[in-house]
Amino acid sequence: MDSFGVYIHVPFCATRCGYCDFNTYTPTEVDSSHAQYLDALERELELAAARGLPAADTVFIGGGTPSLLGAEGLGRILAAVRNTFGLADGAEVTTESNPESTSPVYFEGLRDAGFTRVSLGMQSASTPVLRVLDRQHTPGRAVAAAREALAAGFAHVNLDMIYGTPTETDDDVRRTLDAILATGVDHVSAYSLIVEDGTAMARKVRRGELPAPQEDVYADRYELIAGTLEAHGYSWYEVSNWAKPGGKCRHNLIYWHNRQWWGAGPGAHSFIGAQRFFNVKRPEKYAQLLSDGILPIQDRETITEAEAHTEAVMLGLRLKEGIPAGWVGAGARDVVDRHVRAGLLQADERLRLTDEGRLLADGIITDILAAE
Structure with missing residues (x-):
């Protein structure tokens, strides 16, 4: 697990x-x-x-x-x-x-x-x-x-x-x-x-x-x-x-790595199963709901497969280990190749940021996701 x-x-x-x-x-x-x-x-x-x-x-x-x-x-x-x-x-x-x-x-x-x-x-x-x-x-x-x-x-x-x-x-x-x-x-x-x-x-x-x-x-x-x-x-x-x-x-x-956690306390966020949810923010309201035996969840959303993919690419590319090259859709391969030629990405079985690419990580990730 x-x-x-x-x-x-x-x-x-x-x-x-x-x-x-x-x-x-x-x-x-x-x-x-x-x-x-x-x-x-x-x-x-x-x-x-x-x-x-x-x-x-x-x-x-x-x-x-x-x-x-x-x-x-x-x-x-x-x-x-x-x-x-x-x-x-x-x-x-x-x-x-x-x-x-x-x-x-x-x-x-x-x-x-x-x-x-x-x-x-x-x-x-x-x-x-x-x-x-x-x-x-x-x-x-x-x-x-x-x-x-x-x-x-x-x-x-x-x-x-x-x-x-x-x-x-x-x-x-x-x-x-x-x-x-x-x-x-x-x-x-x-x-x-x-x-x-x-x-x-x-x-x-x-x-x-x-x-x-x-x-x-x-x-x-x-x-x-x-x-x-x-x-x-x-x-x-x-x-x-x-x-x-x-x-x-x-x-x-x-x-x-986009794994699971429970967030407790006012305003804390959780990710359980395919659901992301967060607690009420005000400590007074948080305490009142729990005194009544109610979990203080304010709102929740179900993460779709497309959203999960976006998050996995966005988070994973910030890591030194990068992501499997197969995670990137065909529509983004030209963008990946362009960043490789510019010396911002390394690409073999995995995609990884180069040292220069780390300076532009957010822009590179945005380019890839937009092209998909």
Whole structure:
């Protein structure tokens, strides 16, 4: 059987970052406590597991800021998953954490609870860049948190970085990479900043208070990041993710391989059978429905074979392993050949992005799907 994952969404944040459009709430934006959330979450996991779903090969707690719940609250979530779905032998169990809400005692508590992996939101080692992103931690805190997690016994620690922030320089990116390399973590995720409509950052860009991100800058920064990480023993396995041997995030591979997962928590998305569905977003409504014994599903759709194919190509081509060449329809073969001649794709029994192709991955994938 393919791997099965459980995703838990923690919707709470101490403050809102200017670039974020996730389903998150600060204390002034929600009339729901952490205790109410945890009670409701346990009930959702009970109802979901009663549908006969398999034990979890991976668990990923994201947000929001899961570390606001502390090691005790996160341990309670993991215990609930263990007591409902169950954990497969050797399960990977990850939680995201913000550096400013962690400590050595916190990481020791996570290890004692059974977590195997930590993902830390570093974003940048530059104080001005962190200020533009409205992040609360200092540059050194993310590095210290990574070292604390490693010292607590975590073999698998990820640091997230964001590149392309308005006002960021090449030297800012180099300093961030130097800081990451100094920690010895085994996984790095690097995402280009996307200015999402409706965010505080989008409003600042629209008013001219911040310059808009530039596509050519994204490409230059990506090459700098990839070249540096790959020269220091990290291998890319997805366009935005690098790992040392044994360090790949197994939970995210479930998404990229289009496998099945249950998403619990306000606004969480699930993919079970041929159905994709998502929960109500507001924590108050989420808790109310579950107190009445009702799964808090807001909407659902059945994925057609054509949609499943589109998603498999879209996700699979972002992976280093690529996709079987036979997945691409006859109508797109001329497009594939053109990208091969341009040095953007490798084609034999599989289609794979070249190093240059990684810079243009979204456009290449769009071209192929449009031609089909």
